[in-house]
Amino acid sequence: MGIGERYQTDNWRTEKHVPVIDCPDTVNADEMFEVNVTLGKEVAHPNTTEHHIAWISLYYHPDGSKFTYDLGHFEFNAHGAAVAGPNEGPAYTHHGVSTWVKLSQPGTLHATAYCNIHGLWESTKEIGVE
Ligand code: FE
Numbered sequence: 292m293g294i295g296e297r298y299q300t301d302n303w304r305t306e307k308h309v310p311v312i313d314c315p316d317t318v319n320a321d322e323m324f325e326v327n328v329t330l331g332k333e334v335a336h337p338n339t340t341e342h343h344i345a346w347i348s349l350y351y352h353p354d355g356s357k358f359t360y361d362l363g364h365f366e367f368n369a370h371g372a373a374v375a376g377p378n379e380g381p382a383y384t385h386h387g388v389s390t391w392v393k394l395s396q397p398g399t400l401h402a403t404a405y406c407n408i409h410g411l412w413e414s415t416k417e418i419g420v421e
Pocket residue numbers: 308336342343406407408409
């Protein structure tokens with residue numbers, strides 16, 4: 292079994308681990324647009340030292356292409372860990388990212404996320420380019 296088959300997916304409205312990709316359904320070719328990826332849009336995911344989202348990755352696969360492009364990897368490194376103990380720290384990174392992308396061809400955005408205790412998750416969004 293390949294790693295691709297280890298990614299879990301579900302309906303993001305009911306499953307808190309599914310990354311939600313927010314961007315226009317159709318964009319103009321070669322024009323920057325904003326992409327937001329977050330988890331727990333409807334059902335919140337915890338953000339504690341013991342249970343948190345460690346990273347989100349975003350990929351782009353042009354229609355008909357053999358290859359997939361890595362758009363960015365975003366790590367969330369603060370989850371309340373401190374000398375005083377778990378969840379006693381002063382900082383937490385929220386598991387949401389905003390980035391900017393431009394595309395020349397229609398294709399599919401793929402988001403993957405990693406929960407430190409619930410593993411790998413993914414979602415996709417088709418994007419039109421005109
Ligand atoms: Fe989890």
